[in-house]
Amino acid sequence: xxxxxxxxxxxxxxxxxxxxxxxxxxxxxxxxxxxxxxxxxxxxxxxxxxxxxxxxxxxxxxxxxxxxxxxxxxxxxxxxxxxxxxxxxxxxxxxxxxxxxxxxxxxxxxxxxxxxxxxxxxxxxxxxxxxxxxxxxxxxxxxxxxxxxxxxxxxxxxxxxxxxx
Amino acid sequence: xxxxxxxxxxxxxxxxxxxxxxxxxxxxxxxxxxxxxxxxxxxxxxxxxxxxxxxxxxxxxxxxxxxxxxxxxxxxxxxxxxxxxxxxxxxxxxxxxxxxxxxxxxxxxxxxxxxxxxxxxxxxxxxxxxxxxxxxxxxxxxxxxxxxxxxxxxxxxxxxxxxxxxxxxxxxxxxxxxxxxxxxxxxxxxxxxxxxxxxxxxxxxxxxxxxxxxxxxxxxxxxxxxxxxxxxxxxxxxxxxxxxxxxxxxxxxxxxxxxxxxxxxxxxxxxxxxxxxxxxxxxxxxxxxxxxxxxxxxxxxxxxxxxxxxxxxxxxxxxxxxxxxxxxxxxxxxxxxxxxxxxxxxxxxxxxxxxxxxxxxxxxxxxxxxxxxxxxxxxxxxxxxxxxxxxxxxxxxxxxxxxxxxxxxxxxxxx
Numbered sequence: 117x118x119x120x121x122x123x124x125x126x127x128x129x130x131x132x133x134x135x136x137x138x139x140x141x142x143x144x145x146x147x148x149x150x151x152x153x154x155x156x157x158x159x160x161x162x163x164x165x166x167x168x169x170x171x172x173x174x175x176x177x178x179x180x181x182x183x184x185x186x187x188x189x190x191x192x193x194x195x196x197x198x199x200x201x202x203x204x205x206x207x208x209x210x211x212x213x214x215x216x217x218x219x220x221x222x223x224x225x226x227x228x229x230x231x232x233x234x235x236x237x238x239x240x241x242x243x244x245x246x247x248x249x250x251x252x253x254x255x256x257x258x259x260x261x262x263x264x265x266x267x268x269x270x271x272x273x274x275x276x277x278x279x280x281x
Numbered sequence: 282x283x284x285x286x287x288x289x290x291x292x293x294x295x296x297x298x299x300x301x302x303x304x305x306x307x308x309x310x311x312x313x314x315x316x317x318x319x320x321x322x323x324x325x326x327x328x329x330x331x332x333x334x335x336x337x338x339x340x341x342x343x344x345x346x347x348x349x350x351x352x353x354x355x356x357x358x359x360x361x362x363x364x365x366x367x368x369x370x371x372x373x374x375x376x377x378x379x380x381x382x383x384x385x386x387x388x389x390x391x392x393x394x395x396x397x398x399x400x401x402x403x404x405x406x407x408x409x410x411x412x413x414x415x416x417x418x419x420x421x422x423x424x425x426x427x428x429x430x431x432x433x434x435x436x437x438x439x440x441x442x443x444x445x446x447x448x449x450x451x452x453x454x455x456x457x458x459x460x461x462x463x464x465x466x467x468x469x470x471x472x473x474x475x476x477x478x479x480x481x482x483x484x485x486x487x488x489x490x491x492x493x494x495x496x497x498x499x500x501x502x503x504x505x506x507x508x509x510x511x512x513x514x515x516x517x518x519x520x521x522x523x524x525x526x527x528x529x530x531x532x533x534x535x536x537x538x539x540x541x542x543x544x545x546x547x548x549x550x551x552x553x554x555x556x557x558x559x560x561x562x563x564x565x566x567x568x569x570x571x572x573x574x575x576x577x578x579x580x581x582x583x584x585x586x587x588x589x590x591x592x593x594x595x596x597x598x599x600x601x602x603x604x605x606x607x608x609x610x611x612x613x614x615x616x617x618x619x620x621x622x623x624x625x626x627x628x629x630x631x632x633x634x635x636x637x638x639x640x641x642x643x644x645x646x647x648x649x650x651x652x653x654x655x656x657x658x659x660x661x662x663x664x665x666x667x668x669x670x671x672x673x674x675x676x677x678x679x680x681x682x683x684x685x686x687x688x689x690x691x692x693x694x695x696x
Contacts, residue, residue: 129467129556133662138641142348142355144322156664162613176468176501180662181641182403184419202471204501206403210419255303258433268421269330272428 117238117264118218119197121170125230126157128174132181132207136189142197144185146192153189165194170236172228173200177218178207187211197236199224199243199252212259213268219243238263284531286439287395287506288474291414291528292460295397302438302479302537311396311413311424312340316383317399318347321359322420323427324366335370336430342374342400343367344386349378352644381609381635384408384579387415387518388491389611394509395528399426404579404659406502409494410487411517412509412528414474417498436502437474441536442478446545447484451693452588454485454492455581455657455677459550460542461500470502473537476530477507484544487516488585492677495580496659499557505681509618540576549693551655552675555663563680566690572652574599574685575666576641576678577606578632584612584619586678593696594628594684600688601655602645603630604639630685642667655684 118278133156154161171177171190177200178186187210190198197217200223201224211218218239221227227250228234228243235244254262265271293300295308298452315323320343327333335341343363348356352606360378376386383400384407392398394412396404401423408415418432423427426432444457462474475497481484490507497505507513509527517525547562576582585608591598605625607613613634622632631646634679638645640658648654648671656666661673679693 131660131662133642133660133665137664138643141318142567144325156669172466176471179467179501180403180498180660182319182401182419184421187419195334202468205471205503206417206419206498209422213419213421269326269332270423271334272425273330 117217118235119150119170119238120233120235121168121196121229123234124164125225126171126173127225128176129179129231130173130177131179132183132186135178135186136183141183141185143213144188146188148188149185149189150192153193162193168194168196171195171198173198173226174225175201177203179204182206184210184214187214187216191216197238199228199236201225212255212263215263215266217255219252219254219264221250250265282689284533286534286536287412287476287508287528287530288414288437288439288504290530291395291397292434292436294395298299300436302436304436307431308397308434310399310426310432312391312398312577313423314342314383314387314400315423316347316402317345317349317360317363319420321364323401324363324421326421326424327428332428334428335372336428338370338372339426340430341372342387342391343372344376344380344383345378345683346382346635347641347643349636365449373460378635379610381611382579382582382637384583385608385612389609393517393525394513399423403498404495406497406505407491407495407579409497409504409506410490411513412506414504414506416504423445437472437535440470440473440475441539442477443476443539443541444479444485445541445543447481447630448544449547451549451679452544452547453585453677454489456537456547456550457489457542457551458493458496459560459675460547461495462552462558463550464467466556467499467556469503470500472503474503475500475505477505479510479512481506482510482512486585487666488583491583492580494672499659509572510530549677549680550691551680552661554661554672554674555661557675561617563676563690563692566636566674567692569674569690570653571601571655571684573646573648573654574601574603574681575654575656575658576681577608578637578658579608580607580659582606582612584615586657587616587621589678590682591624593679593693595627595687599629599685601685603685605630605632606636606638607634610634641665648673650660655681655690657681
């Protein structure tokens with residue numbers, strides 16, 4: 117799976133209250149959520165993301181709440197993948213479960229500049245920036261199977277069919 | 282078989298094989314739970330997948346807390362949707378808006394040492410107070426667990442923390458949680474569990490343990506568990522009338538590292554805006570004006586929190602707005618009988634029970650632009666309690682109560 121696009125950069129500790137504030141959680145419609153994604157930091161983010169972008173961020177991206185709307189909103193706004201130094205566990209799973217690739221790369225914010233164009237190999241974690249190849253941690257094993265199935269519920273349906281046969 | 286940590290012991294039993302950190306496993310789940318706000322999302326995922334099916338009704342717990350009582354029509358609609366599910370599926374463990382916060386319900390009535398517990402809320406780690414491996418997950422993961430009774434996990438690396446001595450005056454669980462956050466920062470325990478040994482079990486009661494476990498998610502730990510001991514036994518016996526079996530680590534179990542905290546040498550701590558790990562000793566922030574104080578939430582809405590607040594507020598009047606919310610009906614009633622609620626109401630506080638309201642900026646105490654809030658809840662992220670231009674300071678009940686009386690951040694050690 118190869119994903120490419122221009123980079124929008126954020127710092128450390130982007131929490132779920134920043135990604136999608138609680139007042140929007142009474143809804144799950146992706147298009148509604150997309151309009152409010154990252155609102156406390158940049159109310160214009162969803163417009164910038166709409167052309168299809170890669171987020172590059174620092175430590176523990178997605179820390180905080182279990183709200184799956186955080187992953188849903190980012191994806192619906194046009195975010196194709198997230199590269200971060202580390203991810204909060206719940207967010208990482210929510211992203212995979214919603215088909216949003218997440219790649220861990222130490223020093224990501226130092227290695228990649230805003231507006232760079234990157235090409236990511238989701239399985240190997242290799243990230244091409246200009247003529248530089250960075251080695252991140254890709255998605256493998258069960259997480260990859262879930263991502264490829266299009267999410268955990270699709271995966272579950274597939275497994276039940278397999279088990280029945 | 283080698284000596285096992287509590288993490289390895291629980292996950293070995295749940296997966297039916299001998300596990301080590303880093304293993305990817307399929308684990309059986311003992312309890313699954315959700316509340317109103319995430320619950321409708323969980324059921325929606327199940328509906329969309331055409332799999333409305335509960336693996337074991339007796340192992341699903343549902344409690345309304347985030348939108349309780351409903352502040353608007355959409356909230357009422359969400360709760361109605363879940364009530365319908367509860368009825369059609371015949372879910373016996375259901376708590377409507379008149380009981381309390383889900384995590385409090387879990388430790389009062391359900392969680393036991395050695396269990397694997399999942400819920401659609403990040404503060405599920407609270408059940409680690411009784412020694413359960415408890416994790417929050419998103420709606421899709423919880424939907425899958427409700428259907429199958431299983432989940433997949435990466436076995437985390439256990440880290441040992443030892444609490445020594447008796448807490449100094451006004452020091453409670455919140456100070457221990459903030460100490461760990463200040464010393465290690467919010468990303469250190471990524472991929473790890475914390476296993477906390479209390480050297481003198483009775484010096485650190487269940488209320489304090491629940492606060493520390495609750496904030497395990499702020500440390501980004503996979504779980505935070507207190508090693509079950511005589512206090513665990515006492516608490517469960519008192520709450521539910523039976524003595525639980527204690528699951529404990531083996532002697533000589535290997536940990537990533539070990540860290541000790543001297544409770545008798547601690548000072549009251551506060552997390553300054555806008556990060557849970559921006560921790561300072563209270564006197565560094567003294568004099569900061571305070572517009573609103575919130576005492577409550579699944580972090581600090583327990584009896585000991587109200588006891589401390591009442592002790593400090595007795596016969597006095599608050600200068601800041603003060604909202605106080607015991608975490609459950611049980612806590613509220615007990616605080617009422619002991620006179621704590623009367624004291625708080627006389628001091629000018631607004632008191633109700635069983636809602637998460639202000640903690641997540643939901644309702645019942647939204648912070649406005651430019652306001653400073655001292656809160657006993659778990660998070661002070663930008664915009665968490667309402668306006669992006671509000672500042673939230675996190676503290677234990679003593680700092681919160683004295684700051685409400687003085688109208689500014691105050692060190693409780695002046696009392």
